[in-house]
Amino acid sequence: MCQNPGDFFTFQDNLLSATLAATQARAERSRVAKRLRKGEKLPSDAPELPDGDPYDVDAWVLELDVCERIIRQLRSIGDAMAWRVLGYNRSYVLALCRNESPGPMHLGKKGTQHEIEFAAEQWRDHRRFTLLRDVTDCLRIGDATVFHDGDDGWQDIYLHELKSNPNARDRIQDLRLKAAAEATRNFGRLPGDIRARLVDTGVPYVTHLPALADAFSLAHKRGIQTMKIPGGRALLAFDFSAARKRWGEEEAGRRFEAAYSSLLRRSRLTTGTRICFTSGDSVARGRLTPPWGIYPAQCAALIADFLVFTVTLCSDSLVEELGKCGMDVRWLLPDGVEPTWPGQPVLELRSSGHRVSMNSAEINRLLLELVDLPTWARGMDRVLAKGSVGWQPWPVFTNEDQTWI
Template sequence: MIKRLRKGHRLPVDAPEPVAGDPHGVDHWRLEYDVLERVGRQLRSVGDALARRAFRYDRRYILTLRRNESPGPMTLSKEGTVHEIRFAQEQWSEHRRFALLHDLTDCLRIADVTVFHDWHADRERDLRFHELKSNPRRREGVRLARTRTAAEALYAGGPLPGPDRARLVETGVPYATHLSALGDAFARAHRAGLKTMRVPGQRGLLALDIAAAGDRWGLPEAVRQFRSAYAALLRRTRLSGERVCFGSGDSAARNTLAPPWGIYPLQPAQCAGLIADVLVFSVTLSSDNFVEELRKTGLDAPGSCRTDPT
């Protein structure tokens, strides 16, 4: 619709109706497009969580299979998509094997499907990457070569796909978080609208339940309360150096390296709230403390770092 209206063409007789606004207005169709893009990312965020669970949270698979361009929107109008779905259904109905379609995710961008042959918890999982062709005559040389490179990187220590020839390296650094504090902050924000707290490591956490805050104050006053609470949190935390900030808003399926909200050890409703941006949080920490923690692990870091606090 956007392309037709930009060219001055008339709308077709069977044109769909936008949810709101004039169907002849380009801006109203842009809103439809933005909503479609956002819902697509939210669903793919769920797919990312499914992928990590299927791979037993082994980040090597994500780090390897993410190294390609995004496949774009998934649509049943493509013959390849229908072929992949049929293949996954046959794997289960005929062999009782779970087949994960990569286009359902944002983080799996190499190969079309992963088939899990072995589901025993006490054994090494046997899985296969498949590059499918709906047309047997079609050549898939580049895609097939990329899939083989990914398999060699995972199982033979070869270079990762891509021009930089990177390789997987075990750092030995444990991954520690304070996610229990985040769950507690959301539980309190559900009752009070928002909650701030200090987190170990000279960090400040602000959690916001948009629905609860709107019911309590109304949206304009909720925004003012948010800003006031954030300023008070920074004063209490007494951050040194520059401020390093991370906000959760509108981040579902935007970064293939980031763990998806669906695998966070929170209540299911809280995970869903993060995916849909009904719940949001912001973490602010000291650049001095951040640099010091990097140096403790043996990573060289600059003496200062700057980020946009917004």
């Protein structure tokens, strides 16, 4: 457990080494697969294949998939570190995630080596921890964040765009960095879209994540655990190891399907559009949502997919529950059509003479984080009260750090 800047520096250094090694392993296997696809010979320096025919392209593709998953798992751990050192402040993540992925990390890039040297220098000369973007997936603007101890006891955060050539500044990158910093200071406009703004709801964050921790604990004993969550949601937790040990692999799969079907009937999730999120194979795929590494229990099992959970709701039940909270709500998608991309509008809210459409990324907050529905409704009401025509609000609640600590 990291307790001080020195712990974080050491942890990041180890994570960096593991990420570079996994990236190199992926590159080596990709090279072999490409040669075999062209009908060329197996390279004499090809890495050892742990299983399968080394002349079989599919065996190398499988190795590539394994490497890709390992890299995503490592980046998810980096995301958890980022959320923690940023005080679990969602506004930083929402502001700094708004770029495309920089691509694979490797020492062949001049910039990568320069960033590593910068972090080492900050620690050696000033004892300041520097969070590097390349060990994360959720932070994509700038290259590094340096944490200073302020005179008033608070921690000051400085964003850096690093260039190995000081004369090779990129004006667009610099402007996006300044916009991100301004957004987090004053809840201002987010980088990349003049309409997108952080909005402070002023509503304390409340979730049902303790119920998820209970479900994990019971699934570890029983293999499968189902629960109804307030707000018309249905939760299923599945522990692969416990289920296989108790029933065997095939029977465990059948029991999973039976338990899920029973849960939907008991929860009355039978009308409208059904929306389901499963944690399986989703690590480091959604930069807008908290990483598994900060969840209240079983973080390692979630990251490695030894433990999965699903949360399901239906559009009709969501509209009904929000109506009970005083919200005027309309579901935007036709019955049976599920959202297909994070920014897709799915729900229209009306209040205080304003209206706003919420995208599927915000709906995922109701599924992944099990936010208390009356809490969320109050927050959206505050967003609408503060809203202006043409805004694309990204709501932030208060005291969110207490949820994740």
